[in-house]
Amino acid sequence: xxxxxxxxxxxxxxxxxxxxxxxxxxxxxxxxEIGSDAVLGLKLGLDLQGGSHLVYQxxxxxxxxxxxxxxxxxxxxLIKTIExxxxxxxxxxxxxxxxxxxxxxxxxxxxxxxxxxxxxxGETARLEFKHRFTDASDPVDxxxxxxxxxxxxxxxxxxxxEADAKNNSTDKKDNEPDPVAPPLGVFVKFSENSYSxxxxxxxxxxxxxxxxxxxxxxxxVSGNDDARRFELLGTFITETSEESEFVFMIxxxxxxxxxxxxxxxxxxxxxxxxxxxxxxxxxxxxxxGEDLERAYPGQHQQTNKPIxxxxxxxxxxxxxxxxxxxxxGTNDRIAIFLDQDELISPVVNQPILGGAAFIDGxxxxxDRVNDLALMLESGRLPVPIKLLQERDVDAVLGADSLSKSxxxxxxxxxxVVVFMILYYRIPGLFASIALFFYCLLVIAVFKLxxxxxxxxxxxxxxLSVGMAVDANILIFERLKEELRLGRTLSMAVNxxxxxxxxxxxxxxxxxxxxxxxLFWFADQLGATIVKGFAVTLSIGVIISMISALLITxxxxxxxxxxxxxxxxxxxxxxxxxxxx
Numbered sequence: 001x002x003x004x005x006x007x008x009x010x011x012x013x014x015x016x017x018x019x020x021x022x023x024x025x026x027x028x029x030x031x032x033e034i035g036s037d038a039v040l041g042l043k044l045g046l047d048l049q050g051g052s053h054l055v056y057q058x059x060x061x062x063x064x065x066x067x068x069x070x071x072x073x074x075x076x077x078l079i080k081t082i083e084x085x086x087x088x089x090x091x092x093x094x095x096x097x098x099x100x101x102x103x104x105x106x107x108x109x110x111x112x113x114x115x116x117x118x119x120x121x122g123e124t125a126r127l128e129f130k131h132r133f134t135d136a137s138d139p140v141d142x143x144x145x146x147x148x149x150x151x152x153x154x155x156x157x158x159x160x161x162e163a164d165a166k167n168n169s170t171d172k173k174d175n176e177p178d179p180v181a182p183p184l185g186v187f188v189k190f191s192e193n194s195y196s197x198x199x200x201x202x203x204x205x206x207x208x209x210x211x212x213x214x215x216x217x218x219x220x221v222s223g224n225d226d227a228r229r230f231e232l233l234g235t236f237i238t239e240t241s242e243e244s245e246f247v248f249m250i251x252x253x254x255x256x257x258x259x260x261x262x263x264x265x266x267x268x269x270x271x272x273x274x275x276x277x278x279x280x281x282x283x284x285x286x287x288x289g290e291d292l293e294r295a296y297p298g299q300h301q302q303t304n305k306p307i308x309x310x311x312x313x314x315x316x317x318x319x320x321x322x323x324x325x326x327x328x329g330t331n332d333r334i335a336i337f338l339d340q341d342e343l344i345s346p347v348v349n350q351p352i353l354g355g356a357a358f359i360d361g362x363x364x365x366x367d368r369v370n371d372l373a374l375m376l377e378s379g380r381l382p383v384p385i386k387l388l389q390e391r392d393v394d395a396v397l398g399a400d401s402l403s404k405s406x407x408x409x410x411x412x413x414x415x416v417v418v419f420m421i422l423y424y425r426i427p428g429l430f431a432s433i434a435l436f437f438y439c440l441l442v443i444a445v446f447k448l449x450x451x452x453x454x455x456x457x458x459x460x461x462x463l464s465v466g467m468a469v470d471a472n473i474l475i476f477e478r479l480k481e482e483l484r485l486g487r488t489l490s491m492a493v494n495x496x497x498x499x500x501x502x503x504x505x506x507x508x509x510x511x512x513x514x515x516x517x518l519f520w521f522a523d524q525l526g527a528t529i530v531k532g533f534a535v536t537l538s539i540g541v542i543i544s545m546i547s548a549l550l551i552t553x554x555x556x557x558x559x560x561x562x563x564x565x566x567x568x569x570x571x572x573x574x575x576x577x578x579x580x
Contacts, residue, residue, distance in 0.1 A: 045454035127289030147194020206234035213280025291316025317355030464540020
């Protein structure tokens with residue numbers, strides 16, 4: 001008995017650990033949570049508990065908008081990012097496989113909120129901070145002023161002025177003069193070259209009115225004893241019916257009449273375009289979500305609205321401090337974009353040097369903030385993707401399949417145990433005990449390795465039970481032969497295991513090679529069913545060898561040194577009574 005204390009102790013500890021893992025449905029192991037809410041804490045596949053079956057394709061494009069294939073590193077990074085997002089969301093653990101070069105098969109077993117899952121998976125979550133310049137200025141092309149041929153003061157055309165005044169009443173800044181009828185204007189005729197340059201400039205200024213900020217043109221008119229400088233929106237500049245001529249409206253509070261304007265400026269005043277006052281311009285500064293150290297949801301202290309608290313890493317803290325220092329106390333803003341959509345553009349009152357801030361948004365809800373914080377924390381998708389296929393699996397069908405699988409496994413296991421005991425007697429009983437421990441070990445390993453159990457996996461597990469029994473049968477047949485040769489039970493046990501081992505080894509290795517081939521082809525073709533079968537069968541085969549060669553052997557060796565060793569007939573299969 002003392003000779004086998006090491007193997008006995010090891011077997012006992014291994015079984016004790018297995019019992020602990022199986023009995024505790026969920027437990028923590030370091031930073032990892034082991035187990036699930038399913039039966040025995042096992043991780044069940046899509047076909048057993050229902051869920052969502054999604055197929056995505058890369059939507060990567062070049063600068064010209066043409067689709068381009070992603071490289072292998074990009075797809076691997078994409079898989080890791082999606083795994084982090086879904087795992088951290090509490091929605092479940094995704095099963096992700098690469099299909100070809102640019103497609104992903106994503107299975108979400110037990111998913112309860114498929115729409116949220118799709119949003120988490122498919123949203124790129126590219127966060128970008130930009131320096132928004134307000135009231136910046138650009139110089140006017142000198143070609144324009146060099147081509148001013150004539151200028152004079154006159155009345156704005158009545159029909160035009162009324163229309164302009166009506167259309168632009170909402171576009172006017174607080175300090176912009178109100179147009180009055182009849183308004184005064186400076187009529188300017190350009191050379192052909194200057195006219196074409198100014199016409200393009202004017203179109204750009206008019207188009208800027210469609211943006212949140214807008215551009216204005218700074219103009220100066222001087223002559224006699226007066227000089228006036230004013231700003232004009234694009235629609236307060238109008239092309240006349242005369243060739244290459246524009247009229248620039250004079251603010252109504254400058255002069256009351258044409259005569260007053262002519263007396264102050266002269267018959268042909270000097271006209272000059274000074275600069276373009278840019279209402280809004282965003283400058284990329286290289287500060288993105290990649291510079292975040294942490295992102296988490298919260299509430300604004302004053303408004304109680306949901307916000308995203310962010311903390312920058314060392315490089316991001318430096319960039320953010322430089323940006324806030326530059327714009328503090330100015331009209332410039334920080335424009336924050338998510339996937340090219342503007343979230344918010346706050347004013348900065350003082351420099352922010354600590355590397356911490358928050359993001360607000362007009363459409364932010366608690367759920368939206370939670371998901372955005374999660375996506376920012378896990379990182380943006382390295383490759384944009386689009387949904388190609390979606391399929392929901394009914395959980396009722398999965399539950400029915402699971403119950404039938406358990407029933408089939410139980411009946412099969414019971415029949416094997418009955419056969420082994422009736423035919424092999426005491427060794428058969430020992431093999432049945434070892435088979436019970438084998439089942440414990442398999443379930444424990446499945447939980448520890450977070451193996452996803454599917455219908456094909458259950459089939460593989462049942463098949464591995466048969467292989468475990470097969471190993472025991474080989475051992476018992478060799479044991480029987482040694483007993484017939486007159487060996488003692490202890491010697492027969494040692495010789496039986498020694499002679500049976502080559503056959504057990506070769507059969508199991510060939511099975512493992514087959515599993516490896518199945519796994520490789522399934523991984524290349526995206527066949528999740530075959531892949532799950534290969535993984536489960538491999539684990540079962542390895543544990544069956546451990547069970548047969550360690551647990552069964554330990555029990556037999558202990559029995560060979562007990563009172564049971566005197567009854568050799570109990571070790572011989574039924575129908576063979578040549579051992580007395």
